[in-house]
Amino acid sequence: MVGRTLEVPGAHDPRAPSETKDHAVVTTSELLPETVPSTDHVVALVERWLAESAQHPVDPAAQRLAGVLKDPNGLAFTVGFVDGVMRPEDLGVAGRNLAEVAKLTPKFLPAPLKAAIRLGGAMAPTFPWLVIPIARRVLRAMVGHLVLDATPAKLGPAIAKLRESGNRLNLNLLGEAVLGEHEADRRLKGTYDFLARDDVDYVSIKVSSVVSQLSMWSFDEAVEKVVAKLTPLYELAAKGAAAGKAKFINLDMEEYRDLDLTIAVFKKVLEQPQLQQLEAGIVLQTYLPDALGAIQDLTDWAQARRAAGGAPIKVRVVKGANLAMEQVDAAIHDWPLATYDRKQDSDTNYKRVLHWSMTPERIDAVKLGVAGHNLFDVAHAWLTAKERGVEDGVEFEMLLGMATGQAAAVRGDVGRLLLYTPVVNPSEFDVAIAYLIRRLEENASQDNFMSAVFELSENRALFERERDRYLRSLAALEAETSGADVAAPGPNRTQNRRTEWTEPGTAGASSPVAAPAPGEEHEGSLTSVVLGITRGSALDGELMDDAAAAASGLTGPGVTPGFRNEPDTDPALAANRDWGRRILERVPGSTLGIDTLKANRIETVDELEQLMTAVVARGTEWGALSGDERAAVLHRAGLALAANRDRLIEVMAVETGKTIAEADPEISEAIDFAHYYAERARELDRVQGARFVPSKLTVVTPPWNFPVAIPAGGVLAALAAGSGVIIKPAKLSQRSGAIMVEALWEAGIPKDLLALVDLGSRDLGTKLVSDEKVDRVILTGAYETAELFRSFRQDLPLLAETSGKNAIIVTPSADLDLAASDVVKSAFGHAGQKCSAASLVILVGSVAKSERFRRQLVDAATSLRVGWPEHPSSQMGPIVEPADGKLLHALTTLGADEEWLVEPRQLDSTGRLWSPGIRANVKPGSYFHLTEFFGPVLGVMHAKDLDEAIRFQNAVDYGLTAGLHSLDSDELATWLANVEAGNLYVNRGITGAIVQRQPFGGWKRSAVGAGAKAGGPNYLFGLGDWEPVHDEPSRSLHLRGLEQRVTELIEASQPSLDYESFEVLRRSALSDEVAWAEEYGTVKDVSGLGVERNLFRYLPTAVTIRVGEDATLADGLRVIAAGLLAKSKLSVSTAHELPKGVRALLAAREIRVVREGDAGWLDRARKGEITGRVRLVGGSASALAEATGGTPDLAVWSHPVTPSGRVELLPFLHEQAVSITNHRFGNPTTISEGVI
Structure with a gap:
């Protein structure tokens, strides 16, 4: 046999990733x-x-x-026995599981053993203390030879x-x-x-x-x-x-x-x-x-x-x-x-x-x-x-x-x-x-x-x-080894952050562009190399002409239509670790963002007025572009963010203390927002029955705890929706926001379309938020901040993601090791400074007495390495500023009957480094139970059963994230039917929502305004207005395919409507049915990972429909039809007399109808009788806001009524994202089958 030379790519040397080793060359004869x-x-x-x-x-x-x-059931039987009967500490849980497993008893087993298993399964739920020890001995005998x-x-x-x-x-x-x-x-x-x-x-x-x-x-x-x-x-x-x-x-x-x-x-x-x-x-x-x-x-x-x-x-x-x-x-x-x-x-x-x-x-x-x-x-x-x-x-x-x-x-x-x-x-x-x-x-x-x-x-x-x-x-x-020269196998994973970009303009080439060494950065980091542009160049000319070609000729992720999540950096690869270490070496002396902030400082009202006027003008041009044209620019922005990954990680570490393990996924999320919202921009133009009307000016006011992803998400969503944007980053993370905006400017987004501001006074901040030129404000922050903004301008169109007081329930059926691990990661990631962080763990029944769970929880928390982000070994970084107020209280003061499982310690003189804290015996209704603290402290509660645990979980004002650790299908079903939160997580951590997989946003006081989940299919819908588009009347008047309750409404309405109004109502109802079948009435898993089910569903919610004096009866009936289809809990306030048949129909469905004029409606609003969600048909949203004092507790949809079911059903439905781990040790599980 003749030896041929083969190269082994990526020859393995973890300490010298860039070296070529002699053993990388082998021959076929070898x-x-x-x-x-x-x-x-x-x-x-x-x-x-x-x-x-x-x-x-x-x-x-x-x-x-x-x-x-x-046996066909053999693997399920044996694994179910091992995992369901041997594992649980609680004998009652093991007994219930044995009863289920016994139904799968293989035919192969000897008849006496089969009979014993079936008898044991029948007796186990009632006498687990007797049956389970025997069953476990039988199983140990079955697998004990291993x-x-x-x-x-x-x-x-x-x-x-x-x-x-x-x-x-x-x-x-x-x-x-x-x-x-x-x-x-x-x-x-x-x-x-x-x-x-x-x-x-x-x-x-x-x-x-x-x-x-x-x-x-x-x-x-x-x-x-x-x-x-x-x-x-x-x-x-x-x-x-x-x-x-x-x-x-x-x-x-x-x-x-x-x-x-x-x-x-x-x-x-x-x-x-x-x-x-x-x-x-x-x-x-x-x-x-x-x-x-x-x-x-x-x-x-x-x-x-x-x-x-x-x-x-x-x-x-x-x-x-x-x-x-x-x-x-x-x-x-x-x-x-x-x-x-x-x-x-x-x-x-x-x-x-x-x-x-x-x-x-x-x-x-x-x-x-x-x-x-x-x-x-x-x-x-x-x-x-x-x-x-x-x-x-x-x-x-x-x-x-x-x-x-x-x-x-x-x-x-x-x-x-x-x-x-x-x-x-x-x-x-x-x-x-x-x-x-x-x-x-x-x-x-x-x-x-x-x-x-x-x-x-x-x-x-x-x-x-x-x-x-x-x-x-x-x-x-x-x-x-006997054919032409071929490469012997190298690694499947070859991601290399230092050489992942390709020179533009060299189609098909793969010449690497290495990241610069410290101090040798390219202008604008790698953006100019990746995109072949300089800051602001691509769109500073004729916006209309250039946008359509903005993404042409690019290589890299996310350029083609469609969406796929950006992979995080893989630290298992030596080249990436070397890249990360170089970043951390730059952190102590980093000055990134400082000059950009200085250049965008606003000191006077006149300066701010001029800026807003300029952004409105450019935003009007931008909004006139098609969704496809805007999408091309946003895809380009995603590439720019990817090219600046290193700089963004560096500045986050400097400003907010994020470790590289926390910061890197945040950059991936920002990139995902660019590409995902690009695709959603295309969809805005394709909505049937309605035309999207972009805002001209959107103000984005992000938080400091996610200093890149959340600001980028708000900015990119507003741009995708056709609006000009002014972003005011949080004071504690201004530099991070500046570098993120720099990357978008470098991608060709003009500075007068996307403006960065560092305001010189509080008064300027008030003016920015309250000015009438502002069409939307996107806020992520505390609920109290939403209240403050509305105090500046009561009718402010505010879309806000606010606070969370989140809990994970752990039942006796849970894998306690996995639960302890997920609780600690959820509680102490980024030092607990995530709105989605676990602030409480609620232990059900016997889990409260489990020494194993307590030991593992304490062991995991006390083993976290706390330190500054420039040290690679730091797993939990600092809090963003010295602890004071509520957080200092939570870190130092126990409530009645509480005790420290792990007492937090201040680790240095800065007041920012704290070790994790875990307090036990948190009582229902206590200060710690109900208050958000935003730091590295976890409370442990006890509940006698799952129903009580859910009551504790729902008792807070917020409904952002919620977790359940249970391997019991019935428990899962109970929890899913009763928990009140926008993002649910089962048998996994409750932080780290990923764009499209787990669209993010809460219920109750965790969400403000007529908006939708960030990173979800409906988020752009709330960033502008809608106007109706009516098709030519149809010759057919059929009501086939409509839900009975909707058909009955239309038939009851017919005598009171002219032909044109009846036809619009009928066609609108048919549009509703299509939207229900394709979107709102389904549970979707778009990501389709298999090992994790990421389900997006809609649940009906209570809505008040107000039909004002200047509205038409037909419009009111059209909105009522949407609410009926959604099975929303409706109440109706109308200035118009409803047809007798309609009144009878609504009364039969226990829907309250109040006949009142605009003055009476507003008077009731002043008295606090109008709460939750309102679909306003006619009337004045500003007058309603004034009557209610601008309370953020009221969400109002006031756009003109359209025939589009895709648009009109949204106010009547709560979005909910459910993420369920769908495997046990990598093997598929059936826990959630038939439940959701």
Whole structure:
């Protein structure tokens, strides 16, 4: 075979991402030399092993489990038993779950066992204390052959028995999820104690179980910390080796994100002088295309170590068992799947890695552990090792309890086996759930060799299936290495923030544009390079002429029509970590935004008047453009924001203390707003029955806590809707707002269309908000700020996202480890300074007494590393200014009967660095229960049942976000039917809403004005007015397809309407039906992630319809028809006499009708009788605002009545976004099926 040179892109070296290593070049002769066994020999050996395995006794537990998993309900039954009966602390929950699981009892089970399970299922809900312990013992017997009992009395004998056959054991201690340092230390000590035993000589441990809450952004610091914690364990192994009792440590790996870290830790530990002579191992997963580059890098390093007199290392080669969770990770983050997506490719790569590694010179430095149960792969590896003369450097490894007969047959040829042996304490058996579910899924999946393991000898079809899979995987490698030059596999994930942009004007080229080093930034950062423009150039000329071509010739994300979320930066990749570190190095001396603010300082009323006049004029031109033309410019703006990602992160860290892990997703959100609103701008022109009338001037007043995403969202939405914009950033984050606006100017948005202001006085701020030239104000801030703005101008068209007092409910059916993790992330992300943050956790029933939940909650919170954002290791940054007022009270003062679970501490003299605080025993109705504090403090409440917990959750004035942790479908249904919030989250954190996936906005006092959810399909609708568009009258007068209640209204109205009015009413009702069928009457999951259901739905809400003296009866009836279709709780105030039939119809539906003139209507409004939402037909919105004192509690829709159902149904419906984690350990779950 002739060797051909192949380049391995992205050769693996986590510490030197830009270097090209010698091992990046391989040849086909190295990958598949002549010394590869013939496939006939491999197949013959497998057949012999299968024949010999029949002579060994079959483990009855293993055979029973295999039979169960072949049943159509087998996997669901077994996983349901493991996760639903073994896991819950609450026996009542386990009993209810057993009753459900028993319905799936596989037919394969012996009749007595089936009968016992069904009887147990019937008795469990009533007598869980009796049934559940027995059921758990039965299940442990069913899967107990896969794990060892860790109790001292049983572990020693079990180890001795397993070693009788000559096998060696690789012990892996399973434990609770590592959320904090206490559990990490406990896991490490347990492993240390194992290794210290005389009967244990081999252990496995993962870096993620040694140190909690690892951040890849602080890669170097993480390596140092893990090395420091692992070194004593390795020194114990070295001490044993020196005494003639060899001890071996295998550094395990599970997630792709840990690949670089694990390799770096492994090298750094063994580079210590006292460990030079210690042989140790590491795992590589060949379902990662990165595996070949990784083993080449390790081999280079190991050969240098050997040359210096050090011991060899060992690489345990596995295919990988975390595919399901890798798929989750990729889907949630919009990253490429890190693994191969076809099993055949993984199988091929497995052989590719073995072929490259099995040479005498490499085996001398890197021993191999060939791990797996696929007999064809094992035979291939064994024969390859023999033919190449390296069998002494190859060890074969299998899993405890899996295919024991086949393992014994293999052992007859290869010598002793190394058995991967999980160990768990029976009292903590639930911690083995993730491991067991992976094993169960492998045994059940038809793609996996193990699904056929007990039938290969007798079932020729299954044998040929597995043989052909083996042959195809080998053929793929032969084809790859025998044709023209091709690239051997490199990583699937290649995102590189420093080289991701392409020079414009070079179609099809891929010449990288590297980010400048500190101090060498391009003018306008990368924008001019990316877009080929300078600040303001693209649209400063003839706006109408230039806009249509604004996005032509661009490369990059989001240019083409359509929308896809912008991926966050992947810190698992070395190049990105280097990029991030460069940003943080610039933070201490950063001056970004200062000059821009100075240049846009407004000191006088005249200056402000001139600016507003100019923006109105340019906004009028802009609004005359089509939605398609505006969309082209907004897509360009999205590219500009992406090109300025580094500068935006830098300025956010400087001003608001955001860590890079918090700041980076915010830039992605801003980019998403640009591209998403661009597409929504197109839709405005396509609404049937109505014409959108843009505002001329919109004022955006954003908050400081999301200093880029929220300002960008408001600005971009207003621009998309055709308005000129003035943005006044919050005082605490002005520089961040300035850099964001700079990026948009650089994209070609003129300064007199988008104006940035830094106002010199409070009076100027008042004028900006209250001036009659202002058509809309977009506010994100406190409810009190909305009240203040309305005090300046009572009829101010204000659209505001305001406060939140958000809670997560945790029921006894929840996964308590997952719940504790999500609560801490939701409470303390950005130091609790998110309006969506969890301020309360409500523990239902027995959860309030759960020591495990309390321990995990406290461990996770106290392990957060608090610090300034320029330090990569900081996980929780500072609060934006020294604590005072409400927040200082919350951090320092307990209420009646409350106590600190974790007492917050001020960490330095600035008053901005505080450690997290958790207070227990928060009482219903207390100050802490009802008050928003906006900082790193969490309250714990107790509720006797779910209904009471929901009452506590709903008791606050706000309804922004709400969470539930429960694995019970009935509980989920109850909660979804009763919780009062705009954004709901199930079995996940309650922060981090993503554009389109989870449109953001609340209910009650969390939302002000006649608006809609930001990042959702209706947000632009509220940023202008609407006017009717009437089609030609139809010759048909049919009412087919209408809801009965609407048909009855139209029929009752007919005698009082002329033909034209009747026709408009009829056609409007038909438009309503179309809008209901296509949008409002459906529950949509536009993102379609699968692993997470992101549902958007509409729920009817109470609305008062006011038909004024200057309105027509026909318009009033048209709006009533929309309210009836929406099933809204209506009340009607009308200056017109309604037809008798209509009055009777509304009375029958318990809809109150008040006949009153405009004066009477306004008098009732003054008395506070009009609340919530109002659809004003005719009359005066300004007069209503004056009568109510401009209260933000009243939302008024007052645009002219249109025939468009898409427009007219909106006031009658609450939008709600529901995000539900739809997997358990990566495997699909049915928890929400049939519920929503």
